[in-house]
Amino acid sequence: MALIEVKNLTKTYYGQKNKQSTNALNGIELTIHEGEFLGVMGPSGSGKTTLLNMLSGIDVPTGGNVVIENKDLFSMKTEELALFRRRRMGFVFQEFNLLDSLTLRENIMLPLILDKKPMSYIEERVNKYIRLFDIEKAADKHPYNVSGGQQQRAAVARALVNKPAVVFADEPTGNIDSKSSKAVMGCFEKINEEEKATILMVTHDPFAASYCKRIIFIRDGQICFEQTREGSRSQFFDKIIDSLAVLEGEAKTNDI
């Protein structure tokens, strides 16, 4: 069943006096199904993060629409969209985006606290993810006192704690070491398989992308092609490397 439907999505950034405008997204058409783990890959400046920002309603497109759970994101009022984001979406960012004033546990609690859920329910949900992601020892520490990997696992837990319809992850392994990357991606895989969570992840990292079930490759604001995982993760990793080489090769050919 289609969870997210994207139709003819365009985004143009205008320079001064409408000169030097840049088309960040150029008529994207995309369908994401429930329980899917979708990766978005592409070179720098290809429009990956812009796409993620549009899909999550953080930024407004120049044209087209995004429908999540049969609701058109951009026909919602700003505050309605904020509440929709709170209840139906989860976010994981490259810079973790944890509040320094809160402990990891409190950071994970935050979406449920904002949604005024009862404390017993909040504690039950939070403890579940703290155990699941193995951050019990760091849970009562502030972000600046724990490792990047622990921070990112807390960020993933925060994104999932309110049972969102979809989790958006923007370069979740971009700021952490390989060991931590493995742990964080393990978390994503676990919740995708065990909880059937829908995940959309933007990444540069072929290793992180190999955890996805499907990957779309974009360049110059357009989807070039996609790859679906068949077989083992290592086979999929090789396919991703090949696809990236093709993508890069096409880019160079175009430049010539």
Add this chain to the structure above:
Amino acid sequence: MTFSGVVWKNFKFGIRKYIAFFLCSTFTISIFFIFCNLSFSNDISDFMETAGMGSEYIYTLMVVILSLFSVGFISYINNSKNKSRSKEFGLYMTMGMTYRDITKLIILEDLVILICSIVSGIAVGAVFSRLIYMINMKLIGKDNSNFVLDYRSFFLSAAVFIAIYAVNIIITIFSMRKMNIRKLINSDRESEYTEQSHWGIAVTGIILMTVFAATSVAAALSRDVAMKKIPIILAIMTGLAGIYLVISHITGIISSLAKKNKELYGKSLLSLSEMKYTSKKNAKVLFLLSILSGMILLCSASTFALLSLTENIVESADKHGITYIEAMGVNNFDDSYVEELITESGADLKNHLKYRCTFANKVEGINQSDGETSAAELSENISAVPICLISKSTLYSMTGDISSVSSGEAQILAADPLLTPPESKLPEIIISNGVITKKLVIKGTIINNNFNSEIVLLNRYLLIVDDKDYAEFEGGSNEFNGTIHDIEVDKWRKTDWVFQKLNEARDINNPLTRHFIVYGSYARYSLMKHLYSTFVFVTNFISILFFAATILILLFRQYENTDKMARKYTQLRKLGITRKEFSKFIKTQTGFQFYVPLIMGLFMGACLMLIIQSIMGGNDLYKEFWSASAKIAVVYILLQVVFSRIVSESYFRKVIIKASVK
């Protein structure tokens, strides 16, 4: 690029930060300059000297208070400016800049700001000095054409602020040396909050505050002069320490209390965690704001209360009328003339009582001076102001007090325990009227609040002697004998005209005239109003200054936190916080910064007013005094509520504008 190029580029990039610092410094220097100039004004110091009661020190005291305020304020903004740049300094150091280079950078930047602030601050101060001087002169009813910009104000202002900046630069350099690169780079993230025993420290703070409150109440209730000196200063210091301890640990306490109720903890998590996170940094600001609030309330409420109570204070006296001493050719009015004046004024004469008195013009063992006595006279221990003697029977008929003096002894009659002359501590004195000379043993002091001795005679007291000794002095020389006139009236407010006429009739050529003034209820009323007007002006000026400083500090603090708050808004917005919820969060944070100092300020102001009450006396007027003060406090609270709303609303808008997610 050269080092000076880096400095210049850096300066241009952070211009907004420097402008905020520059404006705050200019404001402080200009206010300081205005008060310096007032304190050096001859007209004002002449008036203050004649007003007595230590008021000649008011402007000097204000300059001292302003200096202390300037030290605190400039240090705070300088510290904030440098802290906000710690990350930048850390980055410079990773690129190879040494402590020495950074020190040079700070010194260069601060020097530029210092020079600009001093020039602009003094210029602004010089312009407004004239205005403030004119208002002052108008209040004290003097000609305002003698305004001068005293050169000492320029030097003092420049010197004080150069010293403050120099100390700040030294402190910054030393504190920078303690930091390592990692700390500097992470300085904008790490909380200064440390988990510690909040309860123990906060309870200690509450105990100290209680001691302060209890001492203030005890001082207000007690008429014991000893209560009003050192214990009061100690109590104030204790109170301030208590306030600081409570402020610095209040968020820890609220947080641990909230944690006991899970639902409450959940609801307040975001706001409480933010307050806790910034608690150590906030504590200093909140403490400074509490002191400012306390001073604002004390200055405005107590003086407003005093001014509005002037009439009640005079009215509360048992008797109303006119008092003067007729002696040695001074105040030689015809009784019928005085009574006729009173009848004509419509004041309704009740009684015209007369009591005999005599004077001794040579007093040994009493080192007193009217300020014009020559050194030679002093060395001979000769009193310049004749001392007034009355017999113990006269005392009884005049005040109803019974004196226990016997022959060869003397007692002092004074109007207020605070005005007890030092002579009362002497074991004995020798007095003479040229014919009779006697050695008298001093047997203490009689205090009578309704007796106007301190004003009738400039030496502020009378000497009570045994009837026999008195008769000897009175018989010895007629030249020194006189009469105390005590005229009682029904409607004292109408005696204005009588005072005017009697003062006109006084012989101004007689050098003794200035020692014997015509005094009474109306004279007391106009003197108090006159004196309080200046107090009200000075204290209200301080209140407005402190209020402006309070707002300035809060705005400065918000200004430096806007970027951080915008980042927080962006983070929370992505998590789905609504604008309304974030606005509530901002209001809670701003409210905390407004209301904690307000509560502490109210507490401090109330305690200090109790102390003022103990010094001023007038037990029967407490109710009116506190009701007038309460009115001012209510106005101040309303003002703070309104400002808090305005400031939080504008802060919210600024944060939204700065945030990358709308």
